[in-house]
Amino acid sequence: xxxxxxxxxxxxxxxxxxxxxxxxxxxxxxxxxxxxxxxxxxxxxxxxxxxxxxxxxxxxxxxxxxxxxxxxxxxxxxxxxxxxxxxxxxxxxxxxxxxxxxxxxxxxxxxxxxxxxxxxxxxxxxxxxxxxxxxxxxxxxxxxxxxxxxxxxxxxxxxxxxxxxxxxxxxxxxxxxxxxxxxxxxxxxxxxxxxxxxxxxxxxxxxxxxxxxxxxxxxxxxxxxxxxxxxxxxxxxxxxxxxxxxxxxxxxxxxxxxxxxxxxxxxxxxxxxxxxxxxxxxxxxxxxxxxxxxxxxxxxxxxxxxxxxxxxxxxxxxxxxxxxxxxxxxxxxxxxxxxxxxxxxxxxxxxxxxxxxxxxxxxxxxxxxxxxxxxxxxxxxxxxxxxxxxxxxxxxxxxxxxxxx
Numbered sequence: 001x002x003x004x005x006x007x008x009x010x011x012x013x014x015x016x017x018x019x020x021x022x023x024x025x026x027x028x029x030x031x032x033x034x035x036x037x038x039x040x041x042x043x044x045x046x047x048x049x050x051x052x053x054x055x056x057x058x059x060x061x062x063x064x065x066x067x068x069x070x071x072x073x074x075x076x077x078x079x080x081x082x083x084x085x086x087x088x089x090x091x092x093x094x095x096x097x098x099x100x101x102x103x104x105x106x107x108x109x110x111x112x113x114x115x116x117x118x119x120x121x122x123x124x125x126x127x128x129x130x131x132x133x134x135x136x137x138x139x140x141x142x143x144x145x146x147x148x149x150x151x152x153x154x155x156x157x158x159x160x161x162x163x164x165x166x167x168x169x170x171x172x173x174x175x176x177x178x179x180x181x182x183x184x185x186x187x188x189x190x191x192x193x194x195x196x197x198x199x200x201x202x203x204x205x206x207x208x209x210x211x212x213x214x215x216x217x218x219x220x221x222x223x224x225x226x227x228x229x230x231x232x233x234x235x236x237x238x239x240x241x242x243x244x245x246x247x248x249x250x251x252x253x254x255x256x257x258x259x260x261x262x263x264x265x266x267x268x269x270x271x272x273x274x275x276x277x278x279x280x281x282x283x284x285x286x287x288x289x290x291x292x293x294x295x296x297x298x299x300x301x302x303x304x305x306x307x308x309x310x311x312x313x314x315x316x317x318x319x320x321x322x323x324x325x326x327x328x329x330x331x332x333x334x335x336x337x338x339x340x341x342x343x344x345x346x347x348x349x350x351x352x353x354x355x356x357x358x359x360x361x362x363x364x365x366x367x368x369x370x371x372x373x374x375x376x377x378x379x380x381x382x383x384x385x386x387x388x389x390x391x392x393x394x395x396x397x398x399x400x401x402x403x404x405x
């Protein structure tokens with residue numbers, strides 16, 4: 001599969017105004033779209049916040065950060081927090097000053113969400129201030145690969161309260177020989193040094209201070225992907241300059257200069273973007289999906305449509321359902337759908353339904369955002385949950401058009 005990342009200014013606004021946008025394509029099809037610069041994203045920013053309220057019956061605290069913004073901090077995200085006003089004794093109290101990171105932007109009426117497990121992400125690994133120490137590997141790495149990667153970092157000291165996590169993408173380095181691990185060891189050293197510096201600064205800053213602002217959103221999008229890109233292309237000089245300073249070994253980074261045909265036109269992104277916002281999604285088999293986001297959840301309906309196969313009915317349904325499962329996984333990423341998703345596949349027998357669920361789970365593994373395929377209800381609806389991180393694509397596009405007026 002060819003993976004290409006295109007970073008360019010797209011005409012998203014109603015008046016034709018352009019906005020820097022990252023487009024991810026897999027074999028020529030859009031897999032993700034990220035407009036940058038609609039409303040200011042706080043995602044990834046690190047603050048010294050102040051606990052305003054502790055609500056034990058929902059197991060969470062409400063924390064104020066810079067600018068008077070109130071955020072939501074679940075107790076599960078504050079197991080070993082760094083308090084700057086007192087030693088942590090197992091309790092979170094009103095008035096406590098705490099080091100936090102934004103893990104979810106504001107979504108509709110919901111406040112931004114925080115964690116006290118501060119994560120500094122790189123391409124191959126991440127340093128997490130979580131009260132632990134040592135090296136951990138992504139669960140998606142095989143046991144053999146995890147052992148090889150851990151062994152190459154045996155001389156790297158990981159002090160408390162920091163854990164070094166090796167990402168799934170680090171598995172790509174295993175076949176590069178001894179020298180192939182140089183990018184990993186160099187990045188690990190850099191992230192650990194940064195984490196220790198951040199801890200030192202965070203403990204001495206005043207409440208509501210912004211300790212660290214997240215890297216450009218387009219760079220965060222690139223680094224959070226589970227596999228590397230074959231090519232990253234941009235026509236923005238500032239973006240190309242920043243890319244040149246990053247470790248993208250094995251990825252072709254190019255600067256597009258043709259003034260006759262824009263990068264947006266070259267990859268046919270206008271039509272692809274229209275498809276990403278369309279209610280109906282056609283499948284190659286002639287079937288189609290209907291995607292219906294609502295306030296409470298998203299419903300995806302699978303239909304046979306124009307399919308005129310001459311196979312038996314059961315085989316026809318199985319073929320369309322399998323294609324619909326792969327397309328559903330793509331649409332979750334493309335539209336950035338989150339929360340509860342219900343998929344109404346065409347009826348199948350018990351064995352076929354079980355096989356379909358496993359295939360859907362496999363398709364969702366490439367999603368950088370955590371996805372859980374729960375089960376199929378007695379009515380035949382497949383339940384999916386996807387973590388809320390960024391706002392839905394349709395909402396961002398709508399905001400871009402409104403802002404232009």
